[in-house]
Amino acid sequence: MNHSPQKRRVEITWLGHSAFKLVSSTGKTILIDPWLDNPKAPAGLKDGINADLILVTHGHSDHLGNTVEIAKRTNAKVIAIYEVSVYLESAGLGNVQGMSKGGTVNVDGIEVTMVDARHSSTIETDGKMIPGGEAAGYVVRFENGYRIYHAGDTALFMDMKLIGQLHRPHVAIVPIGGLYTMEPRDAAIACKWIKPKHIIGMHYGTFPALTGTTEELRQHLPMPMKSRVKELQPGVPITL
Ligand code: NI
Numbered sequence: 001m002n003h004s005p006q007k008r009r010v011e012i013t014w015l016g017h018s019a020f021k022l023v024s025s026t027g028k029t030i031l032i033d034p035w036l037d038n039p040k041a042p043a044g045l046k047d048g049i050n051a052d053l054i055l056v057t058h059g060h061s062d063h064l065g066n067t068v069e070i071a072k073r074t075n076a077k078v079i080a081i082y083e084v085s086v087y088l089e090s091a092g093l094g095n096v097q098g099m100s101k102g103g104t105v106n107v108d109g110i111e112v113t114m115v116d117a118r119h120s121s122t123i124e125t126d127g128k129m130i131p132g133g134e135a136a137g138y139v140v141r142f143e144n145g146y147r148i149y150h151a152g153d154t155a156l157f158m159d160m161k162l163i164g165q166l167h168r169p170h171v172a173i174v175p176i177g178g179l180y181t182m183e184p185r186d187a188a189i190a191c192k193w194i195k196p197k198h199i200i201g202m203h204y205g206t207f208p209a210l211t212g213t214t215e216e217l218r219q220h221l222p223m224p225m226k227s228r229v230k231e232l233q234p235g236v237p238i239t240l
């Protein structure tokens with residue numbers, strides 16, 4: 001049996017909507033799009049949650065979420081596209097790394113690459129909407145080589161095939177709710193291109209308007225890929 005820390009896999013917890021907590025093989029905690037006031041998030045979570053690193057895919061409030069308060073409390077480093085990073089600094093955060101698509105940031109051995117997404121991005125602040133650059137996705141490459149792709153909010157786009165070829169993610173986390181993002185049918189096409197070992201749906205079930213389900217995602221996948229879809233329960237960690 002090999003239970004050495006280097007071989008430990010990554011623990012993934014869905015926190016509802018597009019919010020995820022990833023714990024690396026060396027115990028570092030990454031939050032992606034930590035909107036922990038979402039209707040599916042476990043109650044009281046945001047006040048105690050730990051974070052070393054926070055990744056923000058775009059400026060919409062259901063993704064930027066509680067980033068500022070969590071980062072202030074934990075002093076986590078926050079990574080976002082340049083325009084959102086400038087906003088976060090203006091909101092009082094000191095440990096912010098702005099970047100853009102195609103770039104990679106290495107944070108204590110964890111490599112974070114920002115990739116494309118097809119969506120808009122604005123930031124609501126003081127009752128106004130300010131431009132948030134473009135929406136993005138992330139590929140996180142952990143210390144042990146494990147790779148997770150979080151697609152952010154996006155339509156289906158052909159270059160998801162390229163993301164799969166370049167990064168060969170073990171896990172793809174894709175939006176399936178529809179209306180503002182891909183529906184399950186398109187998410188299934190994305191997964192056929194990306195070829196991940198495990199598939200996790202997000203951005204569904206939060207509101208009645210986000211109608212896609214993981215069961216529909218399974219229906220649209222070819223037989224050998226159906227069992228790759230993991231239906232997560234908010235707050236319940238899984239290790240893949
Ligand atoms: Ni959005």
Ligand code: MN
Binds near residue numbers: 062153
């Ligand atoms: Mn959204």
